Amino acid sequence: DVKVTQSSRYLVKRTGEKVFLECVQDMDHENMFWYRQDPGLGLRLIYFSYDVKMKEKGDIPEGYSVSREKKERFSLILESASTNQTSMYLCASSSSAQGGEKLLFGSGTQLSVL
């Protein structure tokens, strides 16, 4: 069964810590995405990557960075976590570099920054 796997379901960190959220897909997809999901705000795109070592900013990249050293893995990095980064983080992947292909999502990481 093909899937997108996020390494942690729940994560609690302290303000100022460096946080790594990991995502792995086993479908050989070119595109990978990081979203955050907040009540009333929906899904907001943080970063996406359409190839290894390639990345582009989404709507809300401030305070985040990403890394894609291998095709199957896309990491989201919070350089210095803040309380306003408490959120549900969703990773997704898709098979096409163009629009029109469906996204497959991971189960999400609920991050709490205290």
Added chain:
Amino acid sequence: AQRVTQPEKLLSVFKGAPVELKCNYSYSGSPELFWYVQYSRQRLQLLLRHISRESIKGFTADLNKGETSFHLKKPFAQEEDSAMYYCAPFPHTGNQFYFGTGTSLTVIP
């Protein structure tokens, strides 16, 4: 800027009643149109895509190019339809994949 609007954050209907979840978009060109759904404690998943013209779980969505809308409809709501629904017009060119703000649907028994 390309944007998606789902005007209802919360929507409640009684079981057996018709339901319509609204989606309006402002995109240049003709985007590919999707609806995604997230049931309680499950992953966000594709519900339907316009190009396939399928009816999934009794839901359909009609594209109105004049109004730039892609409303999701079901004639008789079921309790298992209670979920969070996201409209997603994806561009054929470019790489920005935006979702709407979502509508939480509750079907009352």
